[in-house]
Amino acid sequence: QLGISIIAVLGLIAISGLWLTKKALEPVMQSFKQLQQFTADASHELRGPLTAIKASVDVMRNHPERFEQKDAKKIAAISSATEQMTHLTQDLLFLARSEAKGKPTASEWHCLALDTLLDDLYDWFESAAEAKDIEFNCYFSGTTKIRGDQAQLSRLFSNLIENALNYTPQAGKITISLVQQNQSAKVSISDTGIGIPSDSLPFVFDRFWRADQARSHRQGGTGLGLAIAQAIARSHGGQITVSSKLGQGSCFQVILPLYRPETAKSMTQWSSWK
Numbered sequence: 548q549l550g551i552s553i554i555a556v557l558g559l560i561a562i563s564g565l566w567l568t569k570k571a572l573e574p575v576m577q578s579f580k581q582l583q584q585f586t587a588d589a590s591h592e593l594r595g596p597l598t599a600i601k602a603s604v605d606v607m608r609n610h611p612e613r614f615e616q617k618d619a620k621k622i623a624a625i626s627s628a629t630e631q632m633t634h635l636t637q638d639l640l641f642l643a644r645s646e647a648k649g650k651p652t653a654s655e656w657h658c659l660a661l662d663t664l665l666d667d668l669y670d671w672f673e674s675a676a677e678a679k680d681i682e683f684n685c686y687f688s689g690t691t692k693i694r695g696d697q698a699q700l701s702r703l704f705s706n707l708i709e710n711a712l713n714y715t716p717q718a719g720k721i722t723i724s725l726v727q728q729n730q731s732a733k734v735s736i737s738d739t740g741i742g743i744p745s746d747s748l749p750f751v752f753d754r755f756w757r758a759d760q761a762r763s764h765r766q767g768g769t770g771l772g773l774a775i776a777q778a779i780a781r782s783h784g785g786q787i788t789v790s791s792k793l794g795q796g797s798c799f800q801v802i803l804p805l806y807r808p809e810t811a812k813s814m815t816q817w818s819s820w821k
């Protein structure tokens with residue numbers, strides 16, 4: 548009898564504890580949601596003025612004869628700053644939307660060949676690698692079908708390839724490889740670049756995080772590319788990891804579930820973004 552009463556009391560305490568914790572967290576969750584909404588709204592609202600500035604600057608750049616040399620330099624600086632702000636707001640908007648509870652957009656999810664997608668990206672970046680005298684290779688083990696949003700997956704892998712190109716000095720090597728493993732597709736993008744210090748590895752997927760040595764290699768980065776890559780991998784039921792050695796290179800691995808017709812229906816219920 549006594550045992551049962553003690554268990555009942557403990558149960559009650561646990562339930563009230565849970566209820567109180569939930570209640571206490573409500574305002575925190577509410578402000579978190581408001582912050583997300585603010586980021587999404589602010590990024591969205593900034594797009595209009597930025598487009599207007601860009602259009603005006605483009606007109607000025609197309610008529611250099613109207614300006615003195617020193618003014619042309621200033622116009623070029625405004626143009627590149629506008630470009631950078633446009634990227635930043637686009638990236639912030641993308642991340643804010645990805646965090647908000649998106650509506651299921653089943654129509655955007657297709658069965659797609661990951662090898663073809665990577666092959667297209669390889670063609671796309673080949674000349675950039677050539678320009679830096681970087682050995683650029685791509686290895687596949689046959690057709691690998693996954694289910695997802697083609698544009699988002701292209702963005703995920705473009706971000707990783709672009710980083711590899713940005714942080715690998717002249718005459719380095721970048722390798723893209725795709726293998727199938729335990730019902731998953733595993734894509735590795737490795738480089739022989741500047742690498743990331745081991746104590747920084749836990750932060751690489753954080754927003755706005757940039758290693759100190761990255762700043763000298765790339766002025767225009769926003770520090771949002773990897774956060775976006777991670778958000779896309781997760782929304783596809785996958786994950787992204789990194790291993791790296793300072794001064795030797797980095798390897799980013801993305802694991803995505805393979806397409807299986809019987810699971811396709813449940814996958815379409817995952818959220819996506821417009």
Ligand code: ADP
Binds near residue numbers: 738741797
């Ligand atoms: P960005 O490249 O715009 O700075 P990212 O989110 O894409 O932002 O990357 C965050 C940081 O991670 C970079 O600033 C850089 O310090 C580091 N990083 C990412 N990819 C690599 C890489 N392949 N090699 C070395 N450092 C990298």
